[in-house]
Every structure is written in C-alpha cells, then in structure tokens.
Amino acid sequence: MSNSSKKIDAIIRACRLMLRMNQASPNARKSDILYYKMLENYYRRLLEAHDTGKLIAAHTVFFPTELIYAMDFVPMHTEVTTWMMALFTGENADILSAGAELGLASEICTPHRGLAGAFANGSIPRPDVMLWSNLVCDNTAKAGELIMKITGAPGFFIDHPFKDSEEELQYLAGEMGDMVVFLEKVSGRRIHWDRLAEIVARMDHQIALMREINELRKAVPTPFSPLGFLQLLTTDYLFPGQPEAIEYLETLRDELAEMVKQGKGAVAKERFRLMTFFLPPMYLMGFLDRIAAEHGAVSVTEPFFTFWGEGHLDPAKPLESVARKSYMIPEMRMYGPLDNRAIDSIKKCAKEYRVDGAIYYADVGCRHSCATIKLFKDVLEEIDIPVLTIDCDVVDPTITSEDEVRGKLEQFFEMLEDR
C-alpha cells in the first residue's frame, strides 16, 4: 500500500469493522448498516479514484458538492476527512505535527492544519483540483490556497456573498457557473445539466426527509440515538443529492417512525433532552455515547446543524438551486449575518423539542463559532435553559481529556436533575 493510501485505508477498515459489528448485532438498525456502507464506499471511491481514471476534487466545508458529483469528479471533503481520521484512527498527532512544520500556528483550526499536514506528509491522496470558498471563515478562505501550494493541484475559489439578497444569489450562481467552466477545462468533459437537475431533485427530497426526521425527534422519548445527528451531518456534507443518502434517510425515517409509534426511546430511560452546538471531540465519541446512555441524555436538536428551514430547490433551475441551497443550510443561520434567524431558531427548537439543557462544544480553533457562545447562552438562559460550555477541539486530544469532559458532564447532569 502506498503511503498516500494509509489514512484513507484506515478509515475504510474502521468503517468495515463497524459495518460487520452492526451486521452481527441482532439489535442493529438497518440505517446504521447503510450509513457505514455509504461511508466505506465514499472513501473506497476516493482511494481507487486514480486507478479507475477518475479525478479527485478536494473541497472545503459547505461547498456545492452537487456540482462535483454532476461533473463526475470524486469529492474529498477536507474537514470531514480530518474528523474521520480522528474518529476512526483515534489520533491525528502526525498530521498536526506535519501542519506545524508548515508553520501553521496551534491556534489555527485543526481540521485545516491537519489536512494541510496530511497533504504535506503525503498520507492522503493528492487531489487533481482544489475547490474552496470563503464560507465560513478566513481559515477556509486561506486553506485552499495552501493546499494548492502543497499539492501543486490547480484550484478554484468561489466568492460566497455574505448576505442573501436575490442579487447576491445570482452572483453566487455565476461564481458556480465559472467553476463548472474551470472543471470542464481540467477534465476535458462537459457537465451534464440533466444529471445536475437529478441531483438537485434528490437533494430537495433529502431536505424533506431531514425535516421529517426532525419532526420524529420531537417525540418523548426521542427515537434517535444520543449523538446520531453526526450521521445526519455527515450525510449532508458528503452525499448531497446522492441515491445512497436517500436510501439511508428513508430507512432511518421509517425506523424512527416505528419507534415513535411504539413509544420507544433511543436510550433506556430518557432523562435529559439536550440541544447541541458545534461538534464534540471526535476522539471521545465512544465515551460520549456511553456517558449519554448512562445518564439518559440525548441530543434532540441542533439548530445550526440539522434544523433545516423553509424553502425548496427547483430542478428546472439547477445552478440557481445549488446556490439557493447554500443559503438554506442550517449552518448559514449562524455563519451568515447573525440576526434574529439564529436567535429565533434557538428559541423555537428549545420549545418544540422540549429541551432541558444545552451543550456548547467550544472548539478552541473555531473563533467564528466561539464568538457566539455568550450570545446563545444568554438567549437560552432567558428561557431558563442552562448551557454547559466544554472547551475542546474536534480532532486534537491534547486540548481536553476524557476525565475533564466527564467531570463537566456529570456536574451538568446533576444540576439538571437538581433543578
């Protein structure tokens, strides 16, 4: 195995292990099996891309991946791939250290410096193109340039307008159109607009399924697993408008509907219904699952990850729809202009999902998110919902230990119980 396959291969092996464990378990959900299969296939396609004559398009978060699929490139989501390495391999010290050797300071977001390190030390495949935008932060805007420099791959930057007027939406659609021209030039292939229209139609269905799932999660007890939202997030980020995403979400919706019908909850005894902000440390996922089950704590809503607002995509206007979607995503209420849309969605979710408390995973490298902690905390405290802030990092285990997180969570659960 080449050095450039090591990390991706480790993710594939871990997915396969999860898949086998789920297949062997009599209580496993079919949706979990589909999820790990989907994830394994994503990374297998990436690993085998060059052998099968495909081109790899590395891209940053909240990028219009629909266009990458429509152009028949193999996508590589840079941030999610770093999370997956932390989740499935348990550590990222080597790539973070390689990032440091590039001169990236420890205050910089770990997914970005980790990925830069992984490209620099050759532990993941070299992309054929690098695609990025200024959504959501300056780190993202600079990450693409750095990866281009390290890998020598050509790249395209999408200038994403901050606000979402009709004029700005048309400008964004124009930017995306320019990117299509760039990708056509690199690949020597023309885009199939019909294929893009199909993807957009499926994405619209995907959003509808997410809304249905969210409705089901309102049930008491809630049917979805304590940190199951991460699966929804990964599906959104990696598989927009893809048939396997539809199959997974439909299966999950049906399973949850059946559980709600039977009055079954995800944990044996639901005690605390939580709202979650940002991402928990990936390397602590096993522990977080255990402690959640132990205390009957379940994340029932994530206003800026899974709570899709209103709006539809029109397959007859595929490019415009992809642009429109980038303003519809739940994260945009937080990362776009921070106005009443963010505040209202927090209050609405707290009420509709009957939230007892909220956990803010304050990723030390994400200043953009951390700037909102006090604001969101104040909003929730006004309606008597306490917020626990856990300082951590999504992928770097040196920032927070399991013991620290345990102490804080146990204290928080005790406080909720005592109220």
Place this chain on the structure above:
Amino acid sequence: MNALGIDVGSLTTKAVVLKDDGGFAFGVADSGDDAEQSAREAVRLASNGSVVDLANGWHIVATGAGGKALAFSQQHKAINTCIARGIHHLNPSIRTVIDVGGESSAALKLNAKGRLSAWENQDKCASGTGIFLQQMSKIMKMSLAEMSQMSFQAKGRADISNTCAVFAESEVISNVHRMPPTPMPDIVAGIYASMVSRIMAMCKRIGIEQGVAVVGGVAMNKGFINILEQDLGFKVFVPEQPQIVAALGAAIIAKESAEKGAVA
C-alpha cells in the same frame, strides 16, 4: 442514622458528620497518595479522634477531585452540587459562590432554592488558585498569614500579570528588585489583585448576584477577601470554616438520600 460527607481535595481532605440536632462536626486531613486513608483520617478527626467503623450505619456521600476513589461511600456527587447545598444550609440568601481551592477555582450561581443553576470552572491554570498563592508566599519569603496581614498596609497595588503563575513570579521578583523597590505590602496586594481579576472574569460570565459567598481554603485568607471586597464594592459572606462547605453539602445530601431510602 449517621450522615457523612467527604470532600477529597487536591491538597486536603475534609469530612463532615451531621448530628441529629442539626449541628455538625468536621475534620481536615492532608490529602496523601491514598484517598481512603486520608478520608478515614479526616473522619477520625471529625469524631473526636475515635476510629469509626464506616461499614455499618453510615450514609456516605463523597465529592471532590479524589471522591470517586472512596470505595466505602455509597454515592458520589459533583463538587459544585455539594458546595451549593452546603452554602445554602449556612446562609440561604446566597446567590453567588466563589470557590477558591488548592488547584482550581469556580464561580457558582444558585437559584432561590439554593440549587446550582450555572457555573464556571477554572482548572487549566494555576493563577487564581491556592497553589498560586503558596508559590507567591515562597518567593516573598513569608507565610500566608504574614502576607495576609501585610496586605492591609498597602497604599497601592503592584501590577502583577493575571494570566500566568510562572510569569507572575518573575513580575514579583522584578518588583522587589527595581529601584526604588515596590513596597512589599503593595506587591502582596498586587498578588491578591491578580487572583481577584482572574476570578472576577469568571464571575462575570455567570453574572454576579448578591449575596456573594467565598468558600474553599483561600477564603480563610483575610487579605485576599479584603481585595476581593474592594473590587466587588460590597461585603462577602465567608463561612466560619470555608474549606468544609463542599463536605457539608455532601453530608446534607447523604442525610436526604438516607431519609428517602436511596442509600443503603
């Protein structure tokens, strides 16, 4: 029924035995390598020096950094829950608690029922904790009590960094050796002020509501309390034995649990 609360802290272990008449007895022992041994010693001190058979007739709740290591306790509770219960028992009007322990500090917000409603912890850095003060007393070559007394003679406050205990040390040394040297009382007041500034930042994050209590070992330092009160602009409540409040809270929870039949 015997209700016992034990707080195994990083520097000392505290035990509180609740009496049937509502009073309590306490003992404080150094925290050694063996948490159980330290706890038994604290219990012995709380029991007028008698060795107590904890296996029979005791309802025990443990808390603190090493509380989980006590195999003989029936329940473990988080430290802030216990502090909230303990302080409410001593003074029901308290709404904000500042806990300055050996290796951590915290600000707690209490609701009208005396239950914890929010908190902020500071456990990543020595500044703003008892260890910081101990280190400063070594550099100043005086005891904690002498430092406390001297601070009342201060006419100003030396500027001491509140961000790092290690760098604060060199700041103190440079204040001592500059020409003319900063008066010693001003340096001591500056040391307390640097701790207070760190603690105030934490308090502001949860919001300071009166009455305010200060607990933990550092609350016994009158010089520190004086600077804190100056910066807060009002008087704070310091219990007679501020270091045992968490153990007292644990004992109260033990008593309640025993009454509810939740504990053996």
